[in-house]
Amino acid sequence: MNYRITVLPGDGVGPEVMAEGMKVLEAVAKKFGHTFKLEYELIGAVAIDKTDFALPEETLKMCKKSDAVMLAAVGDPRYDDPKLPVHPEDGLLALRKGLGLFANIRPVKVFDELVNASTLKAEVLKGTDFIFVRELTGGVYFAKPKKEWLTTKGRKATDSMTYSEQEIERIVRVGFELARSRKKRLVSVDKANVLKSSRLWRQVAIEVSKDYPDVALSHVLVDACAMQLIRTPTAFDVIVTENLFGDILTDESAQLAGSMGMLPSASLAGIPQSGKPTFGLFEPIHGSAPSIAGKDIANPIATILTVAMMLRYSLALEKEAASVEKAVEVVLKQGYRTDDIMADGNTRVGTRQMGDLIAAEV
Amino acid sequence: MNYRITVLPGDGVGPEVMAEGMKVLEAVAKKFGHTFKLEYELIGAVAIDKTDFALPEETLKMCKKSDAVMLAAVGDPRYDDPKLPVHPEDGLLALRKGLGLFANIRPVKVFDELVNASTLKAEVLKGTDFIFVRELTGGVYFAKPKKEWLTTKGRKATDSMTYSEQEIERIVRVGFELARSRKKRLVSVDKANVLKSSRLWRQVAIEVSKDYPDVALSHVLVDACAMQLIRTPTAFDVIVTENLFGDILTDESAQLAGSMGMLPSASLAGIPQSGKPTFGLFEPIHGSAPSIAGKDIANPIATILTVAMMLRYSLALEKEAASVEKAVEVVLKQGYRTDDIMADGNTRVGTRQMGDLIAAEV
Numbered sequence: 001m002n003y004r005i006t007v008l009p010g011d012g013v014g015p016e017v018m019a020e021g022m023k024v025l026e027a028v029a030k031k032f033g034h035t036f037k038l039e040y041e042l043i044g045a046v047a048i049d050k051t052d053f054a055l056p057e058e059t060l061k062m063c064k065k066s067d068a069v070m071l072a073a074v075g076d077p078r079y080d081d082p083k084l085p086v087h088p089e090d091g092l093l094a095l096r097k098g099l100g101l102f103a104n105i106r107p108v109k110v111f112d113e114l115v116n117a118s119t120l121k122a123e124v125l126k127g128t129d130f131i132f133v134r135e136l137t138g139g140v141y142f143a144k145p146k147k148e149w150l151t152t153k154g155r156k157a158t159d160s161m162t163y164s165e166q167e168i169e170r171i172v173r174v175g176f177e178l179a180r181s182r183k184k185r186l187v188s189v190d191k192a193n194v195l196k197s198s199r200l201w202r203q204v205a206i207e208v209s210k211d212y213p214d215v216a217l218s219h220v221l222v223d224a225c226a227m228q229l230i231r232t233p234t235a236f237d238v239i240v241t242e243n244l245f246g247d248i249l250t251d252e253s254a255q256l257a258g259s260m261g262m263l264p265s266a267s268l269a270g271i272p273q274s275g276k277p278t279f280g281l282f283e284p285i286h287g288s289a290p291s292i293a294g295k296d297i298a299n300p301i302a303t304i305l306t307v308a309m310m311l312r313y314s315l316a317l318e319k320e321a322a323s324v325e326k327a328v329e330v331v332l333k334q335g336y337r338t339d340d341i342m343a344d345g346n347t348r349v350g351t352r353q354m355g356d357l358i359a360a361e362v
Numbered sequence: 363m364n365y366r367i368t369v370l371p372g373d374g375v376g377p378e379v380m381a382e383g384m385k386v387l388e389a390v391a392k393k394f395g396h397t398f399k400l401e402y403e404l405i406g407a408v409a410i411d412k413t414d415f416a417l418p419e420e421t422l423k424m425c426k427k428s429d430a431v432m433l434a435a436v437g438d439p440r441y442d443d444p445k446l447p448v449h450p451e452d453g454l455l456a457l458r459k460g461l462g463l464f465a466n467i468r469p470v471k472v473f474d475e476l477v478n479a480s481t482l483k484a485e486v487l488k489g490t491d492f493i494f495v496r497e498l499t500g501g502v503y504f505a506k507p508k509k510e511w512l513t514t515k516g517r518k519a520t521d522s523m524t525y526s527e528q529e530i531e532r533i534v535r536v537g538f539e540l541a542r543s544r545k546k547r548l549v550s551v552d553k554a555n556v557l558k559s560s561r562l563w564r565q566v567a568i569e570v571s572k573d574y575p576d577v578a579l580s581h582v583l584v585d586a587c588a589m590q591l592i593r594t595p596t597a598f599d600v601i602v603t604e605n606l607f608g609d610i611l612t613d614e615s616a617q618l619a620g621s622m623g624m625l626p627s628a629s630l631a632g633i634p635q636s637g638k639p640t641f642g643l644f645e646p647i648h649g650s651a652p653s654i655a656g657k658d659i660a661n662p663i664a665t666i667l668t669v670a671m672m673l674r675y676s677l678a679l680e681k682e683a684a685s686v687e688k689a690v691e692v693v694l695k696q697g698y699r700t701d702d703i704m705a706d707g708n709t710r711v712g713t714r715q716m717g718d719l720i721a722a723e724v
């Protein structure tokens with residue numbers, strides 16, 4: 001089959017890790033006889049440098065014509081000053097909104113081989129394998145009013161944590177669908193003891209649960225969840241939550257896997273159902289890591305696992321996705337490690353060599 | 363000296379742990395020759411049961427006439443349903459607002475004796491000793507609009523994350539004052555890459571820092587902070603952040619200490635300066651833990667350390683505060699443990715016996 005992929009390498013280590021992701025995709029193409037037509041476009045700081053926009057119109061257009069979008073990372077210290085009119089991250093936010101990517105899916109899987117790589121005890125981590133479903137186009141990230149203004153007593157600023165029942169319903173459904181395909185347990189995270197938007201969230205979750213009598217729904221407050229994630233990470237299977245809570249809790253969870261360099265993510269424009277393709281944007285959860293850019297030491301595994309998610313969710317190529325995931329596992333078993341996950345007895349490899357090894361294994 | 367303390371035992375394990383806290387306070391009174399006049403009042407579910415209000419007017423009045431307020435815990439599963447008109451937690455929120463307690467101070471200290479009690483590796487935790495300063499009367503907890511309404515397309519709900527520069531300034535000052543009395547490093551946590559209220563927060567923090575040239579200020583995004591807290595907890599000294607971020611991050615941090623049963627907190631109505639009393643409410647950070655209430659197994663140490671914070675911040679009795687903290691350390695060194703922190707080789711004791719041991723040590 002022929003597929004059209006927009007590729008956004010972005011900033012910092014972005015281009016390096018994306019190159020390895022595409023190397024692995026090429027291996028999949030050869031092995032399974034597919035053709036992936038790659039269209040490279042600009043986003044983030046490189047886009048600001050060349051066009052003054054963090055998300056050039058042409059990039060958005062190309063994405064819309066594709067079957068899926070691969071993004072590596074955006075962010076550059078040159079554009080960190082909040083007072084600047086445009087930031088690389090604005091490009092990412094505009095892309096999420098522009099493509100209607102309301103469902104961010106972040107699997108947190110601790111590979112047995114890396115069970116010692118985290119700051120948590122191995123016996124606590126062993127077997128950790130859950131999926132975060134984060135709402136990505138609503139809440140305090142996008143809702144209006146969102147502004148700073150001057151009162152007679154000085155400056156004031158506000159952001160609005162607003163949700164409609166439709167926004168809640170569709171994301172909660174993503175959670176239920178995924179839970180149905182796994183252990184049939186869904187945890188919905190909110191702050192219903194304080195927030196009106198959380199009370200509506202909880203009510204809607206309960207209503208939607210009527211359509212999924214085979215899935216057990218429970219509710220956990222966001223503060224309690226932040227604690228439970230590091231106390232009993234194996235207790236979770238699928239977790240669904242709103243945008244800001246998801247931002248915080250998924251980064252916390254990333255630490256369980258030992259390194260951000262291990263974790264992929266998918267941002268979908270629809271409710272995934274097994275076997276049916278859903279348009280989406282796929283990116284590793286790590287950032288642009290400017291301090292290690294260009295040194296051939298960044299871990300490309302997150303990007304490579306991201307390629308697997310793209311194959312699964314947007315192209316409905318489950319076999320191909322599994323072959324990539326399997327290859328990663330094999331190479332880890334063989335003891336190859338990038339800097340961020342090195343331990344005694346392992347073989348240290350660079351970004352490119354890790355990509356070569358995994359591509360060869362596919 | 364004579365001091366007047368309002369005592370709010372509240373719900374669940376509240377009365378049990380409060381009894382031990384007061385036992386230790388009595389020991390301090392005897393040893394140092396003070397008189398503490400205790401006024402017991404209602405809050406939470408017990409207050410709803412008796413008065414229909416989570417915070418009866420009389421309780422608030424009595425608190426205002428006191429030098430300090432001690433609170434154990436509120437919360438009861440009988441009042442969990444979000445649809446009920448009043449919840450025990452509403453009493454706590456009303457008390458914070460009613461007493462103007464804008465500065466929540468939560469020390470996170472990992473005792474050497476408990477360095478193995480957490481799910482984090484001992485070598486990562488050893489030496490962890492930082493203080494969270496959480497804004498407590500603003501942001502998304504209290505700002506208006508805060509409502510649910512019906513549109514032609516269905517329900518919608520909103521909460522407002524609003525801050526004025528005055529609200530930010532006074533809490534950031536609390537952070538700077540504490541940092542000045544410690545290692546002179548202050549981390550301000552925000553989400554300035556997405557939120558307008560965070561951009562104002564960061565700007566004001568930078569402005570206030572001019573008054574504290576001896577303190578090094580840095581900024582960390584809330585998602586990155588959630589990760590760093592469990593990656594390198596010893597890197598932190600004083601952290602200041604807004605209400606909701608503080609709620610999530612302090613609960614996460616609580617896991618570092620092995621058990622919620624170890625952590626005290628202070629909520630102050632002013633900027634603490636060493637040697638000067640500041641009115642405040644003092645409470646352990648754990649909840650009412652209804653499942654273990656009445657069994658004499660709850661850990662009273664958080665409440666006892668909370669008594670120490672009250673002595674320090676609201677009564678300016680530093681020597682007395684230190685004697686309580688020292689007593690806790692000694693009893694832990696002797697190997698006595700409640701259920702939640704038991705390990706091989708320790709001596710298991712109940713709530714009351716732990717209180718007796720610490721009071722005797724004072």
Ligand SMILES: CC(C)[C@H](C(=O)O)[C@@H](O)C(=O)O
Binds near residue numbers: 093247555556585
């Ligand atoms: C870069 C930033 C705007 C973004 C977010 O907050 O969503 C990032 O932290 C993420 O989680 O993808």
Ligand SMILES: CC(C)[C@H](C(=O)O)[C@@H](O)C(=O)O
Binds near residue numbers: 223455
């Ligand atoms: C009980 C609840 C309203 C409260 C809060 O969210 O502030 C609690 O979680 C806390 O941290 O003290």
